[in-house]
Amino acid sequence: MKTNFHPLRAFTLWVCLLLPLPLLGAQDFKRRAYQESQKVSSKDIALEIEFGKKLAAKIIGSNKLLAPGPLTQYVATLGAGLAAYFGRPELQYYFAVLDQKDINAYACPGGYIFVTQGAIQAMQNEAQLLGVLAHELAHVNQKHVVKALKLKSADQSITSGFAAIIGGSSSSAKVILDQLSDKAYRLLFEEGLNHRDEYEADALALQMTLSLDYDAASYIRYLKRLEPKMKQGYAKVVSQTHPALSSRVTKLRQNLAELNPERGRKTNSARFQAQVRAR
Amino acid sequence: MRRLLLFFLACFIPLAAFCDEGHYVNLPVGSRAASLGGAYLAISDDAAGCYYNPAGLAYASSDSISGSGNAFLQTRTLYTKAIGTQDWSRESGDLLPSFFGMTKKMGDWSYGISYAVPNASIEHQDQLFYDPIASVRLFNISLHSEDITSLGGVSLAYAFSDSFSLGVTYYLYQRKLLLQQQQYLTLSNGDTELSYSSIRRYDYGYLPKLGLQWSPWESFVTALTVSQVQITSSNFVADSSFLDQQGTSSNQRFSSVKLPKTPTQVALGVAYFPSAYWLFALDLNQYSAVENNQQIVTNLSLGAEWFLNKENAIRFGYFTNNDNRDLSRSPSPSESIDLIGYSFGYSSYAQNSSINIALTSQSGTGLAKLYSGLDTTRQMQQTSLSILLGASYQY
Numbered sequence: 001m002k003t004n005f006h007p008l009r010a011f012t013l014w015v016c017l018l019l020p021l022p023l024l025g026a027q028d029f030k031r032r033a034y035q036e037s038q039k040v041s042s043k044d045i046a047l048e049i050e051f052g053k054k055l056a057a058k059i060i061g062s063n064k065l066l067a068p069g070p071l072t073q074y075v076a077t078l079g080a081g082l083a084a085y086f087g088r089p090e091l092q093y094y095f096a097v098l099d100q101k102d103i104n105a106y107a108c109p110g111g112y113i114f115v116t117q118g119a120i121q122a123m124q125n126e127a128q129l130l131g132v133l134a135h136e137l138a139h140v141n142q143k144h145v146v147k148a149l150k151l152k153s154a155d156q157s158i159t160s161g162f163a164a165i166i167g168g169s170s171s172s173a174k175v176i177l178d179q180l181s182d183k184a185y186r187l188l189f190e191e192g193l194n195h196r197d198e199y200e201a202d203a204l205a206l207q208m209t210l211s212l213d214y215d216a217a218s219y220i221r222y223l224k225r226l227e228p229k230m231k232q233g234y235a236k237v238v239s240q241t242h243p244a245l246s247s248r249v250t251k252l253r254q255n256l257a258e259l260n261p262e263r264g265r266k267t268n269s270a271r272f273q274a275q276v277r278a279r
Numbered sequence: 280m281r282r283l284l285l286f287f288l289a290c291f292i293p294l295a296a297f298c299d300e301g302h303y304v305n306l307p308v309g310s311r312a313a314s315l316g317g318a319y320l321a322i323s324d325d326a327a328g329c330y331y332n333p334a335g336l337a338y339a340s341s342d343s344i345s346g347s348g349n350a351f352l353q354t355r356t357l358y359t360k361a362i363g364t365q366d367w368s369r370e371s372g373d374l375l376p377s378f379f380g381m382t383k384k385m386g387d388w389s390y391g392i393s394y395a396v397p398n399a400s401i402e403h404q405d406q407l408f409y410d411p412i413a414s415v416r417l418f419n420i421s422l423h424s425e426d427i428t429s430l431g432g433v434s435l436a437y438a439f440s441d442s443f444s445l446g447v448t449y450y451l452y453q454r455k456l457l458l459q460q461q462q463y464l465t466l467s468n469g470d471t472e473l474s475y476s477s478i479r480r481y482d483y484g485y486l487p488k489l490g491l492q493w494s495p496w497e498s499f500v501t502a503l504t505v506s507q508v509q510i511t512s513s514n515f516v517a518d519s520s521f522l523d524q525q526g527t528s529s530n531q532r533f534s535s536v537k538l539p540k541t542p543t544q545v546a547l548g549v550a551y552f553p554s555a556y557w558l559f560a561l562d563l564n565q566y567s568a569v570e571n572n573q574q575i576v577t578n579l580s581l582g583a584e585w586f587l588n589k590e591n592a593i594r595f596g597y598f599t600n601n602d603n604r605d606l607s608r609s610p611s612p613s614e615s616i617d618l619i620g621y622s623f624g625y626s627s628y629a630q631n632s633s634i635n636i637a638l639t640s641q642s643g644t645g646l647a648k649l650y651s652g653l654d655t656t657r658q659m660q661q662t663s664l665s666i667l668l669g670a671s672y673q674y
Contacts, residue, residue, distance in 0.1 A: 029498045030324060033555040033586035034628035035340055044630075150341060150674060194386065 045090050048146055052110025054181045056094070059106060059114060059188075066097040066117055074275040078126065079113060079133050086134070086208050087111065088141055095133065103229060104241075106188050107136035109145050120276060122229055123222055126268035131209050131219025138204035144197040148187060149180050192241030202248055203255050215265040220252045299426070301602040301615060303544075303566055304578060305398040307622070308378050310347050310635035310669030314624020315582025316596020318560035320502040320548025321492060325671060326380030329393035329434040332490035332504050332548070333446030336382050336389040337438035340673070347377040347669035354400065354663040358647055361657050362418055363411030371402035375427075377667060382434075391434040395450075398428035416467050422460035429453045430486060442494040449487055452508050456480040470524035478517045482539065484510035502548040508541040540569035542603075558584040572609040576601045582622075589628070596622035596639070606646055606656070616645025616661055631674065637667040 066072055079095030087093050093111040100116040107113050113136045115129075123129055139145065187193065209216045227245050242248070299305070307313030309327025319327065323335025326345035353372035361367035380393030401424070408418040429452075436446030458478040465471050488506035495501065515535045522528045543566070550560040562580040580598040587593065600618040609615070620641040626633050642662040649657055 029552045030322075030338060030500070031340065031555055032558075032584075032592075033589045034592070034633065035555075 044151075047151060048143070049091065049110035051151060051181065051184075052108040052112050055108040055184050056110075056112035056114075058181055058185055059098075059108070063114075064099040066099040070275055070278040071117075071120070072097050075115060075120075075129070075133075078130060079137075082130060082133055082137060082208065082212070083111070085212065086137060086141070091140070093137070093140075103226060105132050105136050107139035107145070108184075108188075109140065109143065109151070111140055113137065113140070122225060123272070124225075124269065125215075125218055126272040127209060127214040127216070127218035127266065128222040129272065130212065130214050131205050131216070131222065134205035134208040135201045137208070138201040139193070139197070142197065142200060142204070144193050144201070145184055145187060148193055148197075149184055151180065188241070190240065195243045198242050199248070199251055202252055206252060206255050206259070210259060210261050210265070213265055215267045216256055216259075216261060218267055220249055220256065223249050223252070299400070301604040302600050302618065303564070303576065303603075304598065304600040304620070304641075305400070306350055306352060306375060306377065306396060307637065307639050307665060307667060308395045308397050309345065310624065310637040310667045311594070311626065313639055313665075313667050314594040314596060314622050314635070314637035315560055315584060316580045316598040316620065316622045316639075318548065318550075318562040318580035318582035318596060318598070320490070320504060320546055320560075320562045321500040321550035322558070322560055323490075323492070323502070326382050326391060326393055327378065328382070328446075329380050329391040329448050330378070330395045330397070330430070332492065332502050332546075333391070333434040333436050333448040333488065334444045334490040334492040334502065335436070336391050336434060336446055337387070337436035337444035338492070339382050339384060339389060342381075342383045343671050343673045344381045345669060345671035346379040347667050349374040350377040351375075351666040352400070352663065353665075354661065356659060356661045358649065359658040361647075361649055362408045363415065365408055365411050367406070369402065369404060371400060371404075373401040375399040375401065376429075378669070387438045389436045389438075391436075391448075392432075393434065394429070394431040396427060396429050398426065398454075400424070400426050414467050415464060417463075417465040419463040420460065421462075422458070424458045426456045427454070429455075432486075444492050446490045446492075447487065448490075450485060452482070452484040452486045452510070454480070454482040466524065472524050473522040474520065476517070476519040478515070480513070480515045482510050482513045484508055484512070498552045500550045500552070502546075502550075504546045505543070507543045510538045510541060512536070513538050542566040542569050556586040566603065568603065572605055572613070573603045574605045576603045592626045592628070594622070594624040594626075594637075596620075596624075598622070600641055600643075602645065606648065609648070612647075612649050612651060614645060614647035614649075614659060616643050616647075616659055618643035618661060632670065632672045635667075635669045635671070637669070639665045639667075
């Protein structure tokens with residue numbers, strides 16, 4: 001196929017054809033079949049749970065847990081209810097309160113979820129607490145930390161063995177959990193996850209909240225309420241590790257508008273206030 | 280007959296006849312890409328993307344290392360009635376260096392390091408022709424040639440959004456061309472003639488490649504790349520010695536540091552991902568003409584990937600490998616042969632790794648002007664088969 005077609009014309013044609021077209025969605029459609037099989041490896045799940053346990057222990061070691069009482073029981077019960085509907089069936093979820101004034105919540109792989117007492121104090125109702133717990137549950141469900149750390153179990157298959165021989169790789173692929181849990185700790189407390197992951201967790205939290213007939217707008221109002229507290233220095237970790245609140249609120253409002261829920265959903269303010277005061 | 284004798288007495292087949300300067304698709308790079316017939320511009324989401332389209336690295340699903348240790352390439356070129364009334368067949372088969380690369384993601388940025396050998400041939404041949412024409416009892420041709428182009432460098436890609444990315448690869452470029460041949464002629468009256476010639480050529484430079492990928496619709500990706508080899512230094516030396524039947528010898532040396540011109544390559548690609556099990560890709564590669572005897576060449580590549588299940592995939596490809604030489608405007612020796620290629624590949628996937636095998640075959644017919652100063656053409660046929668074994672590891 002020899003032509004007199006000039007390279008510049010080829011470029012112009014390409015731009016003219018495609019420039020007016022809309023830009024669309026993520027690249028998930030590029031996933032190949034073999035990548036789907038990676039999602040359901042039982043070894044990976046076992047590794048995720050083991051890793052999450054180590055990371056949770058590290059968090060508890062550096063941050064005091066709130067002593068057991070009505071508030072911790074309330075958070076655990078609400079979280080367990082949420083996990084019963086939306087949790088991954090292969091995981092056992094744990095919800096705990098950290099005795100910290102700083103406003104934040106953390107999710108470890110394997111289902112270990114923490115919310116600070118400062119965050120709860122900044123809330124007005126149960127819908128807001130549910131939204132925050134749902135946001136953390138979404139991080140676990142979507143394996144955001146697992147993906148960020150590229151946590152994978154060692155592959156013992158024949159194909160992997162051949163690949164190691166041809167590609168010259170060795171056992172270096174084996175995971176060193178201790179080193180990775182340090183990295184995960186930095187991820188949660190200093191560096192933060194990918195902003196796309198945070199937006200995704202927000203969007204999923206909104207859906208979960210609505211599905212349980214709670215007022216999803218409360219979660220957005222909670223984030224709005226954090227803005228002045230952030231300026232006062234009560235949400236250092238959140239500001240360090242999450243996208244700007246204004247941006248999260250804008251995206252959440254767009255998501256909510258698309259879902260267009262009926263108004264008048266439950267907030268359970270009275271029950272929430274009673275539990276918080278009873279701590 | 281008198282005319283044919285003159286070929287042997289004065290116009291032994293010159294070395295330039297052994298250099299393939301006309302084709303742009305020689306040794307397939309990357310086993311997955313090779314098995315898709317090279318249609319990889321709009322896919323490019325693993326280490327081979329460094330070579331095909333660095334913008335694709337921005338959408339790699341994970342960090343990876345890919346390697347194709349060596350490729351086996353077998354080529355057979357047949358010139359009809361080239362040595363008197365006899366056909367002349369050139370055959371080569373060797374294990375050649377191929378590709379190694381790695382990619383790593385850092386948020387919206389991705390980078391890669393790779394080494395690729397897009398052009399390589401090693402040929403060694405000794406042939407005897409008895410009584411090719413009435414006045415020649417024996418013609419012996421012995422040659423050795425190595426022509427290897429190596430690229431090594433870094434790539435960087437940035438995802439501006441989920442649907443648009445830009446990438447650049449900066450390769451250092453080296454071409455090494457070594458040719459040696461001896462031709463020995465025994466005439467029917469017992470007189471002999473001998474010729475020896477050699478070429479050494481070393482080109483150094485760099486190859487910048489700019490690429491982009493764009494997904495205007497779900498399941499549909501388009502891509503564009505622009506590249507041109509920039510040669511910064513070149514050293515060419517040709518020696519020839521000739522001993523005629525009277526015992527008179529002549530020696531010549533020609534050397535040059537003139538920088539060879541290189542074509543601009545513009546490539547357009549599209550890929551359609553209807554499901555996780557199917558993939559179709561099409562590339563158009565266009566190369567500009569830089570010499571008077573050259574023409575603009577457009578090559579087409581088509582590829583399809585089918586996952587039989589989550590662990591096994593097969594691929595098919597079709598591609599053209601057209602010759603840039605216009606024989607009517609080329610001084611002899613020269614040749615022009617358009618090739619058509621087919622490819623097939625198989626991959627076995629494990630949790631974090633895969634092994635791949637790719638077979639590509641090319642064939643075609645064309646014309647060759649083999650003898651200096653003469654426009655006489657000979658029919659030629661070429662077939663080649665390459666086998667590429669590769670592996671990739673995702674971490």
